[in-house]
Amino acid sequence: MNMLVEQLQKSPEQVVLLDSEKSITSAELTTRATEISDLIGTQQLSCVAFRLDNSIAWVVLDLALTMTDSAALPLPTFFTHAQCEFAMHKAGAQWLISDQAESNLAMLTTLNIFGQTLWVYDLQGLRTTELFPDTQKITFTSGSTGEPKGCCLSLSSQFTVASSLCERVALPAPKHLCVLPLGVLLENIAGIYAPLLSGGQVKVLSAEELGFIGSQVFDHQLLLNAITQYEPNSLVLVPEILKILILAAEQGWLPPKSLQFVAVGGALVSSQMLNRASALGIPVHQGYGLSEACSVVSLNTDVEQDGSVGKPLAHIQFKAIDNELYIRGPLFLGYLNEQPHDETHWYATGDLVTIEQRDLGSSLSIIGRKKHVLINSFGRNVSPEWPESLLQNTSWPIQVVVCGEARAFLSALVWMPQTISDEQFEQHLIKVNQSLPDYARVLRWHRLSKPLSIEQGLLSNNIRPKRAAIADFYADVINGLYLQ
The missing domain is CATH 3.30.300.30 (ANL, C-terminal domain)
Incomplete structure (x- = not known):
């Protein structure tokens, strides 16, 4: 039994998961996830890919895969067909579970998860990839140059980051609204695992309900309405979405008073923009991370945001050599089809930083990418x-x-x-x-x-x-x- 399941079993009648129509208790979530994990477990699959819109079914399936020996390969819905094919081939996925009917694949069965139908497809024609021991999830890096790399993560490292975030953010039983696609590791770790480990509640809405088409927000009002109506305590955003909230607030939108912690990451945000957000009632906090560190390395929890990304999470050791940040700790296991990463070795992030000593410890400021x-x-x-x-x-x-x-x-x-x-x-x-x-x-x-x-x-x-x-x-x- 893993630590997330243990946490959920502490309060079986608590509503932990909602969408626009229904609410799911801890007991219902763990029961359905266990049933699906048993089904997958009988197949002895090395890797299961899944491509779903944000939904209760996504969370159930992801939790189910944490209970199996099969590696999970979540595919963001904004991935192109070619990107999905590349990732599944590279990871040697044997099943694809999708919320869309795929006419060119061999269907094995369907799953019903709280009223949503999912199709299960056979990918046995793909070659099997030898994965590192303890690989539980495979996430593909952005691939800013060349082909993206499959980053292999253990369940332990994912939960270590989520637990460190719970400690750093320190929100008891938070209500979290997932805005980013769950196929993006940041929302998976910081928006599902961390709130649930803190005894909280997570609301998931489809991309359409949030005003998204692909990776772009096409209807700002739908996004604002979702935040206003659900009254979350926390959000995880990328800078472009933070800017949408700032512009809306400057034009009269009132951020809900429930908001206590809005994390922003993915790219550098200036102190001027952070201060604009704070002045408008958006309690923004800048963080920094990378896939190899399960998406989060550091987070600035200060009320006054100065543009830095704060001190690294408790489990991360760090140093700078010629301004490049090096980290060590329970990081990734390695890249697909490459040598394993040694946890005792320092990992060069490729990011240029300054490290400032403060009363509560060291704080990082990101200068930029070394290769940029x-x-x-x-x-x-x-x-x-x-x-x-x-x-x-x-x-x-x-x-x-x-x-x-x-x-x-x-x-x-x-x-x-x-x-x-x-x-x-x-x-x-x-x-x-x-x-x-x-x-x-x-x-x-x-x-x-x-x-x-x-x-x-x-x-x-x-x-x-x-x-x-x-x-x-x-x-x-x-x-x-x-x-x-």
């Missing part, structure tokens, strides 16, 4: 995330990608709504540039006709820009900025 550092033609180094985070602190939706490797100055690709004029952005750019040294200023920019997206292959699963792909896709545009 631009070296201009004058030999000056600059992390593009620095000007990007400042330029994204606007009163309107915006995407900014800064370029300038081996160039005399920085340029940027910018997307913003048609209601925002070039002159408005230019005034914003002038103000931001005044706060930056000359080598970090953006001197030319190009307006994109449509936003960057995961579906285009230009954003990662955490909505980070895939810089190599963007540089290739917009090569002519970028070159043109330096020919003017």
Whole structure:
């Protein structure tokens, strides 16, 4: 029996899971998960892939797989068909469980989970992959360069992170609303495991009910309505969704007074934007993590947010060498088809940081990705995330990608709504540039006709820009900025 099941069994009659129509008690959740785990267990499967929208069924199936010897391969619903095929092939998945009928796959059976029908498909034609011992979950990294890697995680490491989050956030029996796709590891760990381990309650709504199409929010009002109506204590967001809440609050939306902790991660957020959120009644706290560390490494729980990501979680050891962050502890087991990761070895994160000693311990501030550092033609180094985070602190939706490797100055690709004029952005750019040294200023920019997206292959699963792909896709545009 694992620690999540043990926690759920302490209060069998407590409602722990809700959607827009029904509520599920601890006893009902564990009973149905046990039935499904028994079914999967009889098949002796090494890996089970599942692709479902956010739902009670998703949580039940995920919990069921923690009770088996089969590795879980959750596939985000915004993955393309090719991405799903790649992940399933790489992991050697033998079953696919889906909430959609797949005409090109051999169906074995159907499952009914609290009224929702799921289809179970046979993937036995795929080659079996030898997994590391104790592999319970496989999550694919963003693949900002080359093919994404399958990151193998143990159940113990996932629960260690969730437990550390419970300790750090310190919300007793929180009501959590899942906003991010559950197929994204961050919401799985911080939005399902941590609240349930704290004796809390989780509400899951479909992407459509939350106003999403794919990875993009298409109806902001649906998202705001969900938050207002459920009155959660906690949310987990990426910066783009945080910005939606900020803009709505500036236009009159009132964040529910129930909100006590809004974690934001996935990309760097400027202290100015964090302060805007706090002033509007959004209790935001910036965190940092990576898949290899089960999604969360550190979290700043201070009321006053200064742009840092706080001190690492209790189970993480850390140090910096030439400003690159190294971590050690119960991390990932290794990448699929590669050598295992030794838990006693330091893992180089590839992220550049500063470490500041404070009264309550060390605090990390993220500078940017080591591999993203631009070296201009004058030999000056600059992390593009620095000007990007400042330029994204606007009163309107915006995407900014800064370029300038081996160039005399920085340029940027910018997307913003048609209601925002070039002159408005230019005034914003002038103000931001005044706060930056000359080598970090953006001197030319190009307006994109449509936003960057995961579906285009230009954003990662955490909505980070895939810089190599963007540089290739917009090569002519970028070159043109330096020919003017």
